[in-house]
Amino acid sequence: MQLRDYQKKLINGLRNSMANGHKNIMVQSPAGSGKSITMAEIAKRITQHEMNVLFVVHRRELVKQIKSTFVKWGVNMNFCEIYMVQTATRKLEKLIKPEYIFVDEAHHSLAKTYKRIFDYFPVAHVIGFTATPIRLSGKGFREVYDDLIIGPKISWLIKNHYLAPYTYYSVNLIDQKQLKRSSTGDYTRQSMENAGKNIIYGDVINAYKKLANNSKAIVYSYSVQSCKQVAEEFNKNHISAQEVDGKTDKDTRKKAMHDFRTGKIKVLVNAELYGEGVDVPDCQTVIMLRPTQSLSLFIQQSMRCMRYKPSKKSIIIDQVANYTRFGLPDFDRDWTLEDRSKHPQREGGSDGPAIKTCPECFGVILASCHECPLCGHSFEAEFRKLAQDRRAELEKINLNAKELRERKKKEQELLLRDPSTFTTFKELAIYGKATGKKPGWAWHMAKAKGLVK
Structure with a gap:
């Protein structure tokens, strides 16, 4: 089995990043793009030089899966250990002293269990792999990683x-x-x-x-x-x-x-x-x-x-x-x-x-389809209705000063609310316009909520 070109590009990007002085690096590549093979190739090159790799994963099912891939790819397992993060945290003193720590699903890296491992081996390089470098809290990853290598787009892979x-x-x-x-x-x-x-x-x-x-x-x-x-x-x-x-x-x-x-x-x-x-x-x-x-x-x-x-x-x-x-x-x-x-x-x-x-x-x-490419359903009547609605909207151009002030006040109120709480199409339309949403956003949101037919 050969590396794909985009996997080679990711590995070269990682090498260049390290050559530029970055110690801890996150590698992003979409789900299904073969991150396990990319990780195996990097681990193979490291262990060939008799340097230690500690690989931490977050689910027990992944330990055997990763180990099987690494063995098949030719990683020297005398210099590589793979553990669930909870297991690794409990036995830090018994682990090999790694030159490199690999982190699977690295968007979890800010959790205390991971950081405890990183802190215990402060000299080791941390290489994290994930399809989705994002957290619900909005907190970034600079606390752990110095650089981010971006993989191919999903649309390109398809x-x-x-x-x-x-x-x-x-x-x-x-x-x-x-x-x-x-x-x-x-x-x-x-x-x-x-x-x-x-x-x-x-x-x-x-x-x-x-x-x-x-x-x-x-x-x-x-x-x-x-x-x-x-x-x-x-x-x-x-x-x-x-x-x-x-x-x-x-x-x-x-x-x-x-x-x-x-x-x-x-x-x-x-x-x-x-x-x-x-x-x-x-x-x-x-x-x-x-x-x-x-x-x-x-x-x-x-x-x-x-x-x-x-x-x-x-x-x-x-x-x-x-x-x-x-x-x-x-x-x-x-x-x-x-x-x-x-x-x-x-x-x-x-x-x-x-x-x-x-x-x-x-x-x-x-949204631009006039006919469904899956079943052939025609949206012509719907498009005509939207055109009529837009014409009606254009006719409402002679707003007086009081109406303008009231509309502005309404916009400010809506901007402080979560759009999921809106109960009318009008609220969605005002919010969408005030926040620069794409044309049709309000209609599609209203459609999903059952506010329009």
């Missing part, structure tokens, strides 16, 4: 057959108004329970049958109980499914993944257990039942079905309208080590084009 193309569908099954943020920035467990309490799990099965029937699917839900209900509903419909969660014992989790990979289980249902790093190339479908404000979580979960296989067409079924917050997985993102404003990814979080949901097939498509 175009060049390194990731599978996808079709994105969205049918909102939850009450978005019930969602409330916690101090961490993501939605609280209780609010997700409240938002999803009226979910008809048969609708989840119907969407799977209609859009992705008989394909291998991973379902991400918001709680253990909801996962169990989904798995039960699949099995009732004679579609083999299994629920696994953080409390599921190691052997059962291992068997569930084996059965999924071999096809004995068609649907694997979990609550965030298989979001990061898990390699399941033949998973074709992802079903999202977990609303989130985390761009990182959205990308990691939605792209879990996009590992490349010839002729594979991935299917993403978003049943909680996450796309209205982030756009689509392959929209371009601006990655940085610097601090961001809190919750920078809300309400789109990308520079991608405006999008909408087809009311006929539920496909998420470009």
Whole structure:
């Protein structure tokens, strides 16, 4: 197996960064782009010079997976140790003294467990790898890393057959108004329970049958109980499914993944257990039942079905309208080590084009489409209505001074509020105009909330 050109470019970028005096470096490359191979090649070169590598991961499933990749790639394992971060933290005195510390899913690097390892080995270089260098808090990574190496764009990887193309569908099954943020920035467990309490799990099965029937699917839900209900509903419909969660014992989790990979289980249902790093190339479908404000979580979960296989067409079924917050997985993102404003990814979080949901097939498509490319549904009547609305808006140009003051006051009030709390199209329109949103943003948001037809 040969390195791909973009993997070579990442490695050369890392070498140049170190040559320029950077000690701790973060490497960004999209989910499914082969970060494990890139890491293996770097580790192979280091261990060939009999220098030690300590590799820390955040889930037990990844230890064996990474170790297998490293052995196959020719890493000298006499100079390399791979541990879960919690295990490494407990046995710092017994670890090899590393010249290099590798961190998988490095967007977790600011956690106390990781920093304890870094502080214990202050001379070691820290090399972090992640698809999503971003945190919900908005805090940057300068505390740990000196430089950031940016990998290829997702759209480029799809175009060049390194990731599978996808079709994105969205049918909102939850009450978005019930969602409330916690101090961490993501939605609280209780609010997700409240938002999803009226979910008809048969609708989840119907969407799977209609859009992705008989394909291998991973379902991400918001709680253990909801996962169990989904798995039960699949099995009732004679579609083999299994629920696994953080409390599921190691052997059962291992068997569930084996059965999924071999096809004995068609649907694997979990609550965030298989979001990061898990390699399941033949998973074709992802079903999202977990609303989130985390761009990182959205990308990691939605792209879990996009590992490349010839002729594979991935299917993403978003049943909680996450796309209205982030756009689509392959929209371009601006990655940085610097601090961001809190919750920078809300309400789109990308520079991608405006999008909408087809009311006929539920496909998420470009807002400019007059006809759905998936099912042929015509939007001509809708476009005519929008044109009429715009003409009506243009006629309202003779506002007097009092009306202008009132509108300005309304804008200021709305700017202090979270757009998810808006209950009318007018509020969304005023907010969108005041914040420089793209044309059509308010309509698409209102559509997702059910405020317009």
